[in-house]
Amino acid sequence: MSSFRIWQLSARKLTQDATLEELQELEQLLRDHPELASQLELHGLFFNAGQGTASTQDPEVKEAWRRQLRAMREADPGTFVNTRQKGRRLWWAGAVLGVVVLTLGYFWAQQRPAKGKDMPDVHDMAIESGNTRHEVTLPDGSRAILNQNSHITLSKGFGKTNRNLRLEGEVFFDVVHDAQLPFTVQAATIQVKVLGTAFNVRAYEDEHLVQTALIRGAVEITDKINKKLRIRLKPNEKVSIQINDANSRSDPAGDTGILFKMEPLHKEEATGMIPETAWIQDKLMFNSEPLAEVAKKLEKWYKVSILIDNERLKEERFTGVFEKETIGEALTALQVTYPFQYRITGKTVIIQ
């Protein structure tokens, strides 16, 4: 009764090897076999329960790790000396920060250095964006996209002896990996050390805030003044650090603080677009918005008029990012979230 195709597509679905079209095809096929559909669903539960989560609590693996450490020290004494304590704590801090999401606390710092103290010398190279977005390839091959009214200053020897730069404004970086020359960004007193990575730094002077959002890779953030501040971001995390002029040198005991806040980046699932970096590409983006709002955006974007002929549908929420898609492709993609019918006649779209 059921064709081989159903089994083939169902299997692909389980391992996430199915394309969007194949998933739709499967859904169509299973419409005629509701009983089979529920059996497959049950099988899906069994399948997905197959991978236990890797837990650091698993005593069996813990034991194995202990033996592993011993074996590694025997194989190559000196290479794997145990310095776990400190890193371990950092890691836990990172995990907690990632989960808790909200404001975490205060790190005490003293002050911001006097202006001009870190001014680059005359050999440094400056890049400015003015009133438009400006994209440059740095001497080391890394890419920097400057938002409006931003500038970066490259240190002397950038790309050869160092990869240090200062930043004001907002810049997105996509850094070429080079283990020998770490890439560091200085914004106010905050230093971001990069480990082969894409990230966004926003540090407009009037905002008194340095925001770092990590898209992929790893960055480590330190403060020149407060040596205790050390944050390692994981992908899809963002940290905002307050830079307060009023803190200046008044209290050496450290009662004035740097406030920092960690939060996850809210990524749009299918495309990985993030509001923090949406400015880089002019893209149409909406995140869990009612169809009525989405329609308005689509109208401007595609220069069409859209009629929604269904009151309930207007409230249904959609998420999406579109760039080169045609209006037809965009609507088809949205149908995956919530099945609706649409008709395009000339410049008018009717959604039912």
Added chain:
Amino acid sequence: MEHDINIQILLEQIAVLDDKVAFERLFYAYFKKLHRFADAIVKDRHAAEEVVSDVFINLWKNRSRLLEIENLNNYIYIATKNIAIRRRTKLSAARQFGIEEITIEPAVLESSSPEQIFLNKELVRRYEAVVDALPARCQTIYRLARQDGLRYKEIAAILNISVKTIDAQMAIALKKITQAVRFVTDVK
């Protein structure tokens, strides 16, 4: 997949920062799976652990080149397979090793996963019994997909067979398992 991003960042931390904590986490992420896979070849739990241990020793030695690896799953499973086969041929008489000789044990699961709420133990036992009855190659492919979370391309690379074969074998596995369990539940 979120998982892949996390693994990638571990690799970067290991390669760039010599990060031992990241290395430990990588070990935790892979140990059980690789141990099961090595055991499927050497058929000896103790020898299997030594195989995995060697894989990780090599990984740490070559950490500076980790970022050149395109797909860690492929790399780490193939490394495990190669070391395991070498170990096995050393144990028994040297001869060719075929993938039909790989027999993967069912994973022992913590009962905490959300899926398990819907699956009672009896049902899981029935599913496992049907999986056990699958032909060797089909069973291996299905278990690598289910228990190790591997994609078709990865299974194909690891077992050195075509993606087409994986596609066909997975469809067969799905059909047999789904139908057999239906039959059992219907009878009851």
